[in-house]
Amino acid sequence: MTDKKSIKRREFLKLSSTAMVAGLAGGLTGNAQEESAARSYTIEEAARKVGQLPRTKLGCSGREVSIIVGSGDLAAAPREAGILCGMNYWHKANQWIRSGTPDSILKNREGHYCQVTVDRVGGDHHGGRIDEEEHYAWVKEVLKRTGLGYFDDMQLHYGYHSREELKQERGFVRAFERLKKEGLVKHLCLSQHSYSGNARVPDGESAAEVLTAVVEDGIHEHAQFMYSYGGDPEMDEFVEFARKKGFGTIAMKTARGIGRIRDDPVFMEKLPAGESPHNALVRWLTTKTGLDAVVMRVKNLNEFVESFSGAGKELRASDTKAIRMMTEQADRTACRLCAKCQPHCPQQVPIAEILRFERYAMDDHDWGKARKLYAELDRKGDACVQCETCIPFCPQALSIPEKIAAAHTLLR
Ligand code: SF4
Numbered sequence: 001m002t003d004k005k006s007i008k009r010r011e012f013l014k015l016s017s018t019a020m021v022a023g024l025a026g027g028l029t030g031n032a033q034e035e036s037a038a039r040s041y042t043i044e045e046a047a048r049k050v051g052q053l054p055r056t057k058l059g060c061s062g063r064e065v066s067i068i069v070g071s072g073d074l075a076a077a078p079r080e081a082g083i084l085c086g087m088n089y090w091h092k093a094n095q096w097i098r099s100g101t102p103d104s105i106l107k108n109r110e111g112h113y114c115q116v117t118v119d120r121v122g123g124d125h126h127g128g129r130i131d132e133e134e135h136y137a138w139v140k141e142v143l144k145r146t147g148l149g150y151f152d153d154m155q156l157h158y159g160y161h162s163r164e165e166l167k168q169e170r171g172f173v174r175a176f177e178r179l180k181k182e183g184l185v186k187h188l189c190l191s192q193h194s195y196s197g198n199a200r201v202p203d204g205e206s207a208a209e210v211l212t213a214v215v216e217d218g219i220h221e222h223a224q225f226m227y228s229y230g231g232d233p234e235m236d237e238f239v240e241f242a243r244k245k246g247f248g249t250i251a252m253k254t255a256r257g258i259g260r261i262r263d264d265p266v267f268m269e270k271l272p273a274g275e276s277p278h279n280a281l282v283r284w285l286t287t288k289t290g291l292d293a294v295v296m297r298v299k300n301l302n303e304f305v306e307s308f309s310g311a312g313k314e315l316r317a318s319d320t321k322a323i324r325m326m327t328e329q330a331d332r333t334a335c336r337l338c339a340k341c342q343p344h345c346p347q348q349v350p351i352a353e354i355l356r357f358e359r360y361a362m363d364d365h366d367w368g369k370a371r372k373l374y375a376e377l378d379r380k381g382d383a384c385v386q387c388e389t390c391i392p393f394c395p396q397a398l399s400i401p402e403k404i405a406a407a408h409t410l411l412r
Pocket residue numbers: 344345346347348349351383384385386387388389390391400401404
């Protein structure tokens with residue numbers, strides 16, 4: 001079954017051009033699209049342009065992983081180019097249930113670290129529960145369907161609601177330990193969102209609070225969390241703490257506001273000649289932060305080359321200028337999802353969630369995902385009464401009520 005679904009060699013050869021056309025149609029607009037349309041890469045050419053990705057030691061096990069982490073939902077062409085560049089850690093490898101596990105990974109299983117990302121059961125990440133038996137059974141089922149044999153990492157998706165939940169609710173850890181004894185998983189990790197002030201999670205706490213407790217707990221080996229350019233002292237402090245403790249860190253949701261920046265011809269015109277926001281960002285993330293690795297979404301080979309050719313390369317003066325300009329622009333337009341505003345909304349509007357979905361639409365151009373997730377919210381942007389109580393708590397001083405109203409119009 002898996003083999004039938006897997007990408008065969010003859011299909012592999014067709015992927016470059018297909019992926020390029022699909023990516024361009026769905027991704028870029030205006031000048032950026034015209035600029036990208038002028039280029040076309042085969043998988044091998046794209047890999048040559050990017051070169052070998054540097055590797056980094058992830059967490060206390062010291063496993064060497066590519067500084068750019070792949071994902072199970074990465075399109076086939078950039079995925080294959082990534083493998084040629086030494087991309088060897090695959091977040092959400094369980095997604096290959098749908099598309100088929102790539103032959104290139106199955107044939108060199110020991111050369112890759114594949115992660116299973118496990119959701120709560122009986123509801124979403126707010127109301128769902130941690131359930132030892134169900135997690136245990138689900139991971140076994142996914143192993144059967146992906147044909148991977150074992151998962152290197154078992155990740156609790158969205159993480160714990162609070163330090164108390166981490167302490168009291170050990171069902172996920174127990175499921176991991178049982179699977180580990182059977183040789184089916186090896187390392188425990190999590191991705192962590194912020195639940196502070198979240199109306200659907202009583203006593204929820206911030207990502208930094210929970211993650212600090214996770215490190216002190218000593219069972220999980222590494223974590224994924226939201227991190228982007230611009231000042232975030234709380235997460236910077238956590239990253240430094242994690243580094244000292246030998247706890248691995250992987251940044252996600254890194255490209256705050258970059259999609260809309262690229263779509264803004266006036267802004268792009270002002271950037272230093274030859275600068276690309278994604279490339280400057282990858283240089284910054286991989287050389288100027290204490291992070292071990294980074295997840296960044298790319299849709300096609302052009303975006304792959306543009307972004308990942310910056311991996312591990314020092315910032316040039318023009319990159320530093322670009323990052324400064326991008327920060328000023330994004331601080332005015334794109335939420336960093338820190339959720340600091342959240343506990344202060346008397347109407348319990350899920351501000352950070354709504355603005356996360358807005359980012360999927362405006363930056364990733366993934367309108368289907370954004371609208372689907374927005375439709376699932378039980379409290380939407382029209383619950384905002386424009387009281388402005390939240391604004392003083394936003395480190396970016398965003399006009400939150402205006403943004404919430406605009407997001408509601410876009411996504412409802
Ligand atoms: S302006 Fe809207 S989102 Fe902000 S605190 Fe008031 S009701 Fe909540």
